[in-house]
Amino acid sequence: MTPRDATRRISQLASDNRVFGDAELTQFRTAYESFSREWTSLSADQIGAVHDALLELLYRNSANPGNAQAILDVIGASMRSFSNEPEGFRAWVMSVATMSRLSMERNLPTSIDSAIIGRLTAALGQAASGTGQSFDDAVLLALNESATKLAATSESDRVWRVWLEQLAAVTTAGDDTYTAAVLDAIEQVMLTSEDPSQSRPVFQSLESLASAIKLDRGNQVSKRLLDWFANSRVTTSDLTVVMRPLIARSRADGIDESLIPPVGMGEAERGTLRSRLESVLLGKDAESVEAVASWMSIADQQLARSQPRKPAEIVARAVILSRLSAAARATLWGDRKLAESTLANLTGDVDQLISNSDPEPVDYLGGTNADEWAVKYIDAKQNIPIRQALLGELARNKRTLGPVAAEVIVRDAFLGTPATVRAQAREVVRLYADSPAILNGILEYLPRIPKIESSSELIEVVAYTRLPSVKSPAWSARARQACVDELLRRLAGIGEGQIVDSLANLLNESYGIRLGGTAASSQGSDAIDLAQSASELSSMWRRLAEQEVEEMSLLSDLEDLDHRSVGRLLLAEGSLDQFAAHQVTAVECMAILVIAENPGMRDEVESIQSELAQARRSSKNILEQITATETAAVKLWRLRLGRSVS
Amino acid sequence: MIVRIACVALLTIALAVNASAQGEFERRLESLSPTDPNGYFVLAEDVAGQAKGVEDIQLARRLYVLALALAQRSQSESTGEAEYPLAASACLGLADLESTENRKRWLRALAGRLDERYAARRWDAAPSADTPNESALLLSEAIGLALSGDGSLARERFDDPRVIALLDETRDILDRPGNEASTSAIQHDAQVWPCPECGNARGVPDRAEGGQVRRLCSTCRGNPGPVISRAAFVAYLAYESLLLHGTQKSWSAELAVGRGRSLLDPEPSEVAPSMGVDPTKVHYRDGKWLDDRELMELQDDPG
Numbered sequence: 001m002t003p004r005d006a007t008r009r010i011s012q013l014a015s016d017n018r019v020f021g022d023a024e025l026t027q028f029r030t031a032y033e034s035f036s037r038e039w040t041s042l043s044a045d046q047i048g049a050v051h052d053a054l055l056e057l058l059y060r061n062s063a064n065p066g067n068a069q070a071i072l073d074v075i076g077a078s079m080r081s082f083s084n085e086p087e088g089f090r091a092w093v094m095s096v097a098t099m100s101r102l103s104m105e106r107n108l109p110t111s112i113d114s115a116i117i118g119r120l121t122a123a124l125g126q127a128a129s130g131t132g133q134s135f136d137d138a139v140l141l142a143l144n145e146s147a148t149k150l151a152a153t154s155e156s157d158r159v160w161r162v163w164l165e166q167l168a169a170v171t172t173a174g175d176d177t178y179t180a181a182v183l184d185a186i187e188q189v190m191l192t193s194e195d196p197s198q199s200r201p202v203f204q205s206l207e208s209l210a211s212a213i214k215l216d217r218g219n220q221v222s223k224r225l226l227d228w229f230a231n232s233r234v235t236t237s238d239l240t241v242v243m244r245p246l247i248a249r250s251r252a253d254g255i256d257e258s259l260i261p262p263v264g265m266g267e268a269e270r271g272t273l274r275s276r277l278e279s280v281l282l283g284k285d286a287e288s289v290e291a292v293a294s295w296m297s298i299a300d301q302q303l304a305r306s307q308p309r310k311p312a313e314i315v316a317r318a319v320i321l322s323r324l325s326a327a328a329r330a331t332l333w334g335d336r337k338l339a340e341s342t343l344a345n346l347t348g349d350v351d352q353l354i355s356n357s358d359p360e361p362v363d364y365l366g367g368t369n370a371d372e373w374a375v376k377y378i379d380a381k382q383n384i385p386i387r388q389a390l391l392g393e394l395a396r397n398k399r400t401l402g403p404v405a406a407e408v409i410v411r412d413a414f415l416g417t418p419a420t421v422r423a424q425a426r427e428v429v430r431l432y433a434d435s436p437a438i439l440n441g442i443l444e445y446l447p448r449i450p451k452i453e454s455s456s457e458l459i460e461v462v463a464y465t466r467l468p469s470v471k472s473p474a475w476s477a478r479a480r481q482a483c484v485d486e487l488l489r490r491l492a493g494i495g496e497g498q499i500v501d502s503l504a505n506l507l508n509e510s511y512g513i514r515l516g517g518t519a520a521s522s523q524g525s526d527a528i529d530l531a532q533s534a535s536e537l538s539s540m541w542r543r544l545a546e547q548e549v550e551e552m553s554l555l556s557d558l559e560d561l562d563h564r565s566v567g568r569l570l571l572a573e574g575s576l577d578q579f580a581a582h583q584v585t586a587v588e589c590m591a592i593l594v595i596a597e598n599p600g601m602r603d604e605v606e607s608i609q610s611e612l613a614q615a616r617r618s619s620k621n622i623l624e625q626i627t628a629t630e631t632a633a634v635k636l637w638r639l640r641l642g643r644s645v646s
Numbered sequence: 647m648i649v650r651i652a653c654v655a656l657l658t659i660a661l662a663v664n665a666s667a668q669g670e671f672e673r674r675l676e677s678l679s680p681t682d683p684n685g686y687f688v689l690a691e692d693v694a695g696q697a698k699g700v701e702d703i704q705l706a707r708r709l710y711v712l713a714l715a716l717a718q719r720s721q722s723e724s725t726g727e728a729e730y731p732l733a734a735s736a737c738l739g740l741a742d743l744e745s746t747e748n749r750k751r752w753l754r755a756l757a758g759r760l761d762e763r764y765a766a767r768r769w770d771a772a773p774s775a776d777t778p779n780e781s782a783l784l785l786s787e788a789i790g791l792a793l794s795g796d797g798s799l800a801r802e803r804f805d806d807p808r809v810i811a812l813l814d815e816t817r818d819i820l821d822r823p824g825n826e827a828s829t830s831a832i833q834h835d836a837q838v839w840p841c842p843e844c845g846n847a848r849g850v851p852d853r854a855e856g857g858q859v860r861r862l863c864s865t866c867r868g869n870p871g872p873v874i875s876r877a878a879f880v881a882y883l884a885y886e887s888l889l890l891h892g893t894q895k896s897w898s899a900e901l902a903v904g905r906g907r908s909l910l911d912p913e914p915s916e917v918a919p920s921m922g923v924d925p926t927k928v929h930y931r932d933g934k935w936l937d938d939r940e941l942m943e944l945q946d947d948p949g
Contacts, residue, residue: 497898
């Protein structure tokens with residue numbers, strides 16, 4: 001059956017007043033399958049007519065739930081699993097878009113509406129909340145979702161050409177919507193598929209996709225291309241494969257093959273090429289020299305500042321220096337906006353944190369807060385209604401608790417009678433989980449509480465932990481360890497401790513920028529995330545150095561560095577040590593890279609390394625070591641940027 | 647009188663023996679040669695074995711450092727393998743002279759790097775190294791119970807010989823000059839509590855109201871246990887965390903548990919500078935350490 005015949009058949013079935021029985025269902029199934037597998041050969045009007053017919057069928061059969069579900073089953077059959085065969089792929093997209101179109105109808109019975117939403121959610125997951133749109137928008141959504149699936153499995157360009165065909169059916173090739181969808185798909189393939197140098201299907205897919213769009217001065221393709229240059233997860237091979245067809249098809253002046261990245265392009269070269277591209281595509285003058293000079297001037301000012309002594313001030317200095325490294329990277333890669341904004345916000349928030357130091361709190365566990373409440377509760381003794389009323393009061397109006405109130409609540413949460421009071425006290429403990437007084441109360445009662453699941457569960461909530469089974473011999477120690485560590489975190493993080501922790505978060509954010517904004521760990525907020533960010537930065541520099549190094553002596557240096565790094569990590573106790581160990585390895589890798597890029601700078605680099613070794617040796621504590629290492633990183637960037645404009 | 651004479655005689659003999667030993671060391675020091683790193687090592691061991699004071703320890707340390715440096719130099723100049731064990735042994739000798747645990751670990755790690763026989767393996771670690779043992783848990787509970795005013799429960803735990811042994815072994819972590827928190831303070835608190843007025847009931851009958859209602863105990867203010875500063879409380883929590891092999895999630899907590907010390911690099915080249923020893927000064931003459939040039943100048947000096 002041709003698609004056109006199929007549309008006619010579906011319309012006939014909808015206008016036929018006969019009962020919709022098995023024979024009609026079979027005819028409908030055959031027609032719908034034919035329609036959905038070849039829908040791109042139909043016009044928008046023809047597709048619209050089919051959707052109207054489907055709605056008519058559903059309304060006519062709304063009193064017969066079995067029929068309505070059968071109709072939906074036919075429409076949704078192709079949605080059950082994603083297909084990468086051309087016809088199956090088209091059918092999947094059409095079914096998703098049709099279901100979305102149907103979900104716009106407000107007058108369908110609830111059972112039918114729920115069935116539609118259920119099928120959409122099963123096919124699209126969270127993206128289903130974006131449905132209830134027009135057919136065209138629903139096709140775009142389905143194509144966007146399918147791009148993720150196709151990219152993840154490194155599909156061949158045959159499937160991608162079907163993808164492009166469906167995109168062209170609901171947009172106009174070359175318009176903004178079309179181009180944006182193709183750019184998103186290219187990005188998905190570059191970030192999640194295999195490298196095109198290792199996979200022919202991926203190579204061909206990128207070529208096909210890039211051939212579907214046009215590179216022009218100032219258009220969205222040129223802007224996205226520049227973003228890709230600045231993204232360390234997009235490889236040189238990705239850029240080369242994508243740029244060839246873009247350059248070949250472009251008619252704009254100045255866009256030629258010399259802009260295609262060469263094989264084995266290093267990081268510095270990539271930054272230079274990006275700057276050239278920016279100049280050609282966006283008409284910006286080569287502002288590299290001014291950008292570097294601006295960075296140098298600010299870096300020199302910061303390097304000349306005297307060494308701080310207090311822990312918070314030392315960490316503040318490390319944050320500022322790390323931000324300088326982040327700005328340097330952005331400058332090298334030609335991301336001027338990021339470089340300028342990082343430099344503009346170099347010290348403001350840090351200085352504010354340092355100057356906002358609160359006096360040492362006397363009532364670090366809440367002092368006499370809620371003491372009046374506590375007296376009433378103690379006075380109530382075994383009176384259940386009064387105790388329940390008082391617990392209810394705390395639940396309704398959250399307030400700061402002191403240790404007296406906290407401890408009587410915790411006692412009843414674990415040991416109170418009757419069970420109703422105990423349950424209510426537990427709820428109050430959950431509500432006040434962030435109170436240090438409550439956590440301290442749990443710690444105090446821990447040796448006496450019953451080792452049962454409900455006790456374990458409550459401790460997990462308050463101490464933000466997972467505990468082993470209460471039957472495990474390790475439970476008592478683990479529960480105490482979790483409570484001690486969490487209470488220590490809260491109480492150490494007061495006053496100067498709070499400033500140090502806030503600064504550590506800022507340090508983690510700047511590490512995220514130095515990683516090209518790709519580190520999930522830099523979104524985290526604890527010391528373990530920060531150590532992980534440093535580890536990722538160290539791996540990144542190691543990779544870059546390895547790509548660049550050819551000389552035997554430098555290869556040998558890299559090997560020695562690997563041994564040294566392992567040794568440091570073996571000595572590292574805790575996440576602060578681990579951060580410092582990875583941090584210094586990162587800087588040492590960077591030093592090797594700078595020498596590999598510029599052998600003439602060996603003496604200067606070795607001088608920086610020697611200064612760093614001396615500074616680390618003479619540091620009084622690990623925070624001074626961390627700052628000394630960030631200082632060395634900035635000095636190496638200074639060399640690298642100085643070379644980049646020479 | 648005879649006793650006095652005997653004492654003087656013994657003292658004289660001891661001084662003579664000492665002087666003889668010192669003279670022997672001086673002679674051996676002057677006969678050291680940089681072509682024989684082992685000589686430095688053996689002398690270091692002997693000095694360390696008979697060390698009586700800080701100067702002896704410093705001398706032993708210098709000799710071990712020079713043995714290490716010369717063994718490294720000799721290794722790089724020849725293809726002989728014999729120097730690695732010597733360098734590693736020198737590191738272990740230095741570790742024995744150190745008083746702080748992190749420097750000991752550093753030197754042992756360095757020994758392991760130089761000679762695989764000394765490298766710690768993952769399977770060397772006790773299987774339950776990550777799970778605190780019962781003594782650690784009991785000691786941690788004892789501290790917590792003392793701080794919460796549950797003196798009798800705390801004393802029960804402090805009476806356990808394992809707990810006291812662990813407390814003695816680890817007291818340096820808590821007992822620091824200027825610290826309000828200390829092992830003696832916590833043991834004292836265990837003796838003083840529960841509250842002498844309310845027995846830890848927190849409330850007492852309010853006599854002003856005829857005893858019909860309760861008020862907070864005026865001795866413990868409803869919160870049994872010693873009143874301590876945040877710094878002291880943090881110090882106790884940090885101690886408990888170390889006993890329980892805790893994991894810190896913030897830098898402030900890491901600093902609180904004492905992980906603010908410098909991280910040392912397990913590099914042979916770091917040993918001499920960190921010990922304040924100049925590895926070029928390998929010749930001992932007339933009470934001074936000289937490098938090659940200074941030795942030549944001394945030998946050429948007719949005076």
